[in-house]
Amino acid sequence: MTEAEIRQVISDALVYAAVPLFAESAEQADFVAGQRDVRLDEFEIDSLATMELCIAIELNLGVEIVPGDLTKIATLGDIVALAQGRVNVEAGQ
Amino acid sequence: MLRTSGTTGAMNIVPLSAAQLCVQADRNREYDGGRLFRPASIEHNNSKRHRLYCAALGGTNVFRPQGAFDTIAYCRQMRVTTLDLALMQAVDLAARARGEALAGTDIRVSGSAVPYAVRRQIELNLSRRLFVRYGSTESGTVSIAGPGEHDAFESVGYGVEGIALQVVDAADQPMPPGQVGHIRMRGEGIARSYLDGAEQTARRFRDGWYWPGDMGSLAADGRLTIHGRADDMINLNGVNIFPAEIEGVLEAHPAVEAAAALPLGSAVHGQIPVAAVELQSGGVATERELVAYAREHLALRAPRRIIILDRLPRNDQGKILRREIAKLFPNPRSKS
Numbered sequence: 001m002t003e004a005e006i007r008q009v010i011s012d013a014l015v016y017a018a019v020p021l022f023a024e025s026a027e028q029a030d031f032v033a034g035q036r037d038v039r040l041d042e043f044e045i046d047s048l049a050t051m052e053l054c055i056a057i058e059l060n061l062g063v064e065i066v067p068g069d070l071t072k073i074a075t076l077g078d079i080v081a082l083a084q085g086r087v088n089v090e091a092g093q
Numbered sequence: 094m095l096r097t098s099g100t101t102g103a104m105n106i107v108p109l110s111a112a113q114l115c116v117q118a119d120r121n122r123e124y125d126g127g128r129l130f131r132p133a134s135i136e137h138n139n140s141k142r143h144r145l146y147c148a149a150l151g152g153t154n155v156f157r158p159q160g161a162f163d164t165i166a167y168c169r170q171m172r173v174t175t176l177d178l179a180l181m182q183a184v185d186l187a188a189r190a191r192g193e194a195l196a197g198t199d200i201r202v203s204g205s206a207v208p209y210a211v212r213r214q215i216e217l218n219l220s221r222r223l224f225v226r227y228g229s230t231e232s233g234t235v236s237i238a239g240p241g242e243h244d245a246f247e248s249v250g251y252g253v254e255g256i257a258l259q260v261v262d263a264a265d266q267p268m269p270p271g272q273v274g275h276i277r278m279r280g281e282g283i284a285r286s287y288l289d290g291a292e293q294t295a296r297r298f299r300d301g302w303y304w305p306g307d308m309g310s311l312a313a314d315g316r317l318t319i320h321g322r323a324d325d326m327i328n329l330n331g332v333n334i335f336p337a338e339i340e341g342v343l344e345a346h347p348a349v350e351a352a353a354a355l356p357l358g359s360a361v362h363g364q365i366p367v368a369a370v371e372l373q374s375g376g377v378a379t380e381r382e383l384v385a386y387a388r389e390h391l392a393l394r395a396p397r398r399i400i401i402l403d404r405l406p407r408n409d410q411g412k413i414l415r416r417e418i419a420k421l422f423p424n425p426r427s428k429s
Binding site: 016048051052054055056058059064065066 | 357359384385388393398
């Protein structure tokens, strides 16, 4: 799983959870391309959206993330790093 | 001794005495003097029991001929008065027949919840004398919805005489009309235990009641509607979701022929709802489109992932094998 794929999973989950500011923004493409980070508070990512993020990461990446893991996290880039770190641990890298 | 497995995989042996079987037979009086045809093999215990009922009541059992045959022509030729079909057979036959092809014949359908659209098609294309039956190996027939009792409630009718039927909550308290809970029943003719498997006996035969493991609701007038198997219920972070509600939405999509929803186990969320669909011939849809469509209609209760299969795996009775589908989801860490 590449970083771009992980970014796509996270972007899809936010669109799915209907986070309107994110779904309609130009930042969506920039985030997937790795050219921009996104602050969670900036896009009003609420607890339901956070749950959808965790579900999407678990279903698509096979990595369990509890919503509590995300309380210390400020940006989507941090989530990418967290997911990527765990995917790599799983893969024994 | 009847073996029952259902779709859960565990096999149980149900001991029923001749007296109990006779009580069960009496709840199917229409076999008396009639001619019963069931295309299903007598190896199926449901088929075996109903043929025994028919014999006990003095009716005639019609057996399937060798090789391929036309069900409608054969029923006419053999003067069949009751045609008993599994849901899948009924759907197939009603789709091919036209203009009450078996007018006057009783059509009995059992085995699973029967959607209203399927009932309408049977009434129009096969016979208006449609009976939708709810029952089990352990209990025999428990309720029947007869002609004039088919509507959007998709009910299985009123309980038969001699069986007390209740819908209760998690604390075993009867629930108000319309609310969904666990079905339980008691009465003569119902098995008291399994011959093997003390654990299953303790689960299914408790406090003097038989608990079939189905979720249902009773209307104010006493009609029962089945909502699904308790074991199939999906619990996503405390939200209870029935596969049938997801399946109903997906099957309303113009490209979808059939759908099956199921949980994937999750240490974090309890269970995550997912689904598999079979497309109509010529139907076009992507997994992404279907996920978005389901989300629009089901919100929090939507399946988070949908896979498209050439055919949904079924047993030879037409029941969808959800456990087989669960194995097809690619994530190695999802447990079901």
